[in-house]
Amino acid sequence: MGRDDTGHNRLDERLIERCEDVPAEPGPGAYVVIDTMHFSNTVIELLARSAMHVHVPDERGEEFDYQASRPEMLIGGGRTASYEPEDGYDFFNSPSYVQNIDVEGRPVSMTSTNGGRTVTTLRERGGDDVDVYIGAPLNARAVGTHLRGRDRPVRLVSAGYKGDVAVEDHVGAALVSRYLDGIPPAETTIELF
Template sequence: MVHEDTAHSRLDERLIERCEDVPANPEPGAYVVIDTMHFSNTVIELLARGATHVHVPDERGEEFDYRAGHPDALIGGGRTAEYDPEDGYDFFNSPSYVQDIDVEGRPVSMTSTNGGRTVATLRERGGEDVDVFVGAPLNARAIGRFLRRREHPVSLVAAGYQGEIAVEDHVGAALISRYLDEIPPTETEIERCRDQLETAKGPDYVEKHAIRCRDVRAYAMNVNGRAVIPELSGDSLVRARAPDRSASRERGLAD
């Protein structure tokens, strides 16, 4: 993880370590939900590929109700053992899987056990007093620079995994915090982060399936690879416009 030893970063005061630690009455400000494996990256990729928005239901299964009212919507849910979407769904929570589906100009509905639940929790508890964003190592620089221009305080919410701390989410929080404080990590530090991200869910995780290998190596480890910033508007995540990147650059993976 990026260390804060010499940097005057405010990570400790910004970090909420798990979804379960979100306050019952969040203070006004911006909250960045970080679920590196894989909700954050899937949302970023869907918006980068032209989805109009990503609706986040309160519970898994409500995506079908959403599609009933939006016939052109694509919906995401669980996966089979063969890494196909469960019956009735168009995709599952995987940034590399959604590379191959046509979302241009279409709405999407999906949630997840960790990241989606955290977005819904903040939406319910914070109401109009909080602004919710989605971040990851993938868009750390873009979202850090974007939120640095705001007057309100920023909290970094690591979604965690089934109630436990997730290392990969804390890596994302550390990176975003550095960009918030205008203390960008060095290339050596970024390489250390990539090493941690590759093994965060266990040394054999990338060998589980080709899709998971791509999810980790092409997305989770791709620090600053996207400039897309998802922002919650109503019940859906939409694309906020980053002031420091042109729209054309935001549409593709950065060099």
């Protein structure tokens, strides 16, 4: 799914602008969920800190059931007004907050209002025909390069914010798309973004 014959970025044909625009029956392929402000970067940070995996439950609150079957698991949920995890949670959806918890070799479960909801929407509607990836400007090169040249279509899903388009998610989608097309952005473009 690289660049077309003209060498142009194919962002327009692969972008889904927000979770609410995910088709009722998404076609088979790879879907990159981009929720730049929190969810995507929190997942990336957890994995960079050597979490065993990051499980995204179908609904908020199911993290507790998942943790009951795996007591070593850390779970993420909402935060208090003083930026601490809500009762029962080990962390909240913040890449900077999870830098201070030990997740190495441990499974993690978390969701979010935007990115986590987009992941579950894709899983529910697409089933086994859909492979879900997490993307953001932080890992755009790695995700785009990994998915380049696959024989399945790649769609970029900006999670949005409470049903609205989120510009920062589109920035992440634009960067992933550039790497998918083998047209890496110039350093000045990256700095501008």
